[in-house]
Amino acid sequence: xxxxxxxxxxxxxxxxxxxxxxxxxxxxxxxxxxxxxxxxxxxxxxxxxxxxxxxxxxxxxxxxxxxxxxxxxxxxxxxxxxxxxxxxxxxxxxxxxxxxxxxxxxxxxxxxxxxxxxxxxxxxxxxxxxxxxxxxxxxxx
Numbered sequence: 001x002x003x004x005x006x007x008x009x010x011x012x013x014x015x016x017x018x019x020x021x022x023x024x025x026x027x028x029x030x031x032x033x034x035x036x037x038x039x040x041x042x043x044x045x046x047x048x049x050x051x052x053x054x055x056x057x058x059x060x061x062x063x064x065x066x067x068x069x070x071x072x073x074x075x076x077x078x079x080x081x082x083x084x085x086x087x088x089x090x091x092x093x094x095x096x097x098x099x100x101x102x103x104x105x106x107x108x109x110x111x112x113x114x115x116x117x118x119x120x121x122x123x124x125x126x127x128x129x130x131x132x133x134x135x136x137x138x139x140x141x
Contacts (some may be wrong), residue, residue, distance in 0.1 A: 027070045056124065057081075060135050061102040066109065069139045074113075081109055081121035092117045102126060106135040 057079065059068040066081070066108045084095035099107070102123070111121030127135065 017055065031094065032132065054110055054112055054120075057111075058106065058113040058135065060106050060139065061099045061104065064098075066099060066107065067139065069135050074126060077116065079113075079116060079118055081118045083121060084119060086112055086114055086119040097121055097123070099123075104132070106110060106132040 055071055055074070056066050057066060057074055058070040059066045061067075066079070068079060080092070081097040081099070082092040082095040083084070083097060084090060084092060106127030108125040108127075109118065109121050109125050110124045111118040
């Protein structure tokens with residue numbers, strides 16, 4: 001039952017998500033190659049690589065912070081989210097995302113995981129009452 005619930009939630013939260021900027025990048029188009037996309041190995045490698053470098057964090061905002069439910073690897077430790085790029089010469093706190101406007105709601109944030117800070121972070125989706133209830137249910141398990 002947990003697996004079914006988790007799968008359904010991922011489809012609901014991530015299924016309607018617009019393409020990521022990397023999907024439209026020159027590297028992504030180059031990976032498809034001159035063969036019009038018939039070389040699927042290089043394309044799937046890029047998509048798989050982006051998932052690890054730019055994971056999607058799913059959770060519920062409580063007290064202005066995201067309580068992460070997925071990915072499971074992010075459960076150990078706290079994460080803060082900033083809109084600035086990793087290589088910018090300023091503190092990440094200067095671009096910290098204000099999540100208070102999403103208080104009590106499930107959201108999905110994508111960005112570059114740099115440990116305790118997630119850089120170039122942006123909210124890619126927000127859940128309504130049903131999705132929020134499902135995310136809370138996952139967190140309770």
